[in-house]
Amino acid sequence: xxxxxxxxxxxxxxxxxxxxxxxxxxxxxxxxxxxxxxxxxxxxxxxxxxxxxxxxxxxxxxxxxxxxxxxxxxxxxxxxxxxxxxxxxxxxxxxxxxxxxxxxxxxxxxx
Amino acid sequence: xxxxxxxxxxxxxxxxxxxxxxxxxxxxxxxxxxxxxxxxxxxxxxxxxxxxxxxxxxxxxxxxxxxxxxxxxxxxxxxxxxxxxxxxxxxxxxxxxxxxxxxxxxxxxxxxx
Numbered sequence: 001x002x003x004x005x006x007x008x009x010x011x012x013x014x015x016x017x018x019x020x021x022x023x024x025x026x027x028x029x030x031x032x033x034x035x036x037x038x039x040x041x042x043x044x045x046x047x048x049x050x051x052x053x054x055x056x057x058x059x060x061x062x063x064x065x066x067x068x069x070x071x072x073x074x075x076x077x078x079x080x081x082x083x084x085x086x087x088x089x090x091x092x093x094x095x096x097x098x099x100x101x102x103x104x105x106x107x108x109x110x111x
Numbered sequence: 112x113x114x115x116x117x118x119x120x121x122x123x124x125x126x127x128x129x130x131x132x133x134x135x136x137x138x139x140x141x142x143x144x145x146x147x148x149x150x151x152x153x154x155x156x157x158x159x160x161x162x163x164x165x166x167x168x169x170x171x172x173x174x175x176x177x178x179x180x181x182x183x184x185x186x187x188x189x190x191x192x193x194x195x196x197x198x199x200x201x202x203x204x205x206x207x208x209x210x211x212x213x214x215x216x217x218x219x220x221x222x223x224x
Contacts, residue, residue: 034211043115043201043215044154091211097161098144098169099211101154 004088009106018075020105022088025069030092033064034099035073037084044087044101047073051093083109113138117202117216124192125224132187132219134202142208143185144169145177147198148218154201160185161208192223 005023012018024033035047048055048062050071055062061074075082087104115136124130136143144159146169156169160179174196176188185204189196199220203213 032210036213041199041218041220043203043217044213046212046214049210049212089211094209097159097167097208098156099213100156101146103153 004090004102006086006088006102006105008103009108011108011110012075012078013110014080015077018078018082018107018109020073020075020086020088020107021070022073023070024088024090027068027090028092030094031090032093033062033068033071034089034091035060035062036087036089036099036101037082038087038104039081039084047086078107078109080109080111083107113214115202115204115214115216117200117219119219120217121220123222123224126193127191130189130192130221132189132200132202132221134185134187134216135183136185136202136204136214137183138204138206138214139182140204140206140214141182142205143179144203144205144213145175145185145187146201146203147171148201149198157187157200159208192221194223197221197223 034049036044038044050062064071085104085106089099118133141162145157146154148154155171158177160166202216205213
């Protein structure tokens with residue numbers, strides 16, 4: 001599976017958009033980009049996934065560059081409840097059997 | 112409410128005393144998996160199941176057993192727990208084993224003394 005690189009930590013002001021980058025320069029054509037987050041010691045929560053097109057749902061937007069080597073998760077109006085560790089994961093669409101969670105980005109929303 | 116339920120939430124036990132952590136999902140998901148989370152090591156997969164009666168080892172299966180006799184349940188069994196199995200455990204399920212849209216339980220914090 002392709003590896004990902006994320007900044008270890010970021011801050012964002014409450015009410016602003018939080019933009020979390022992820023580098024996955026070795027991604028292959030059959031691999032999805034997934035984003036999860038984990039609030040304190042709760043179970044990780046699925047946010048969004050994409051293959052090559054930009055995606056949006058009620059939680060966030062995912063912007064994938066045209067060459068697919070990097071992506072950005074956007075939380076449009078961050079709240080204090082968005083403080084969490086965010087994981088960017090790349091995994092093939094078939095035969096993957098698991099997601100490999102790295103160390104993620106610790107996002108802190110500042111009041 | 113669609114959910115993955117783990118029990119117990121907290122468990123303190125002694126070395127060698129067999130225990131089972133239960134996991135149940137009510138979403139008719141085919142795929143289920145167990146992870147453990149340790150400081151500095153992140154989430155690591157223990158076992159997974161692509162469907163009923165189909166289970167396979169993940170990255171750290173030693174000291175654990177699982178079974179998948181019915182679709183909704185995927186218990187994690189520690190036949191002879193040891194202190195190095197002290198960890199935070201998560202069960203997860205997904206509609207299928209192809210697209211990894213995982214739903215996680217709330218975790219079981221296990222301490223083995």
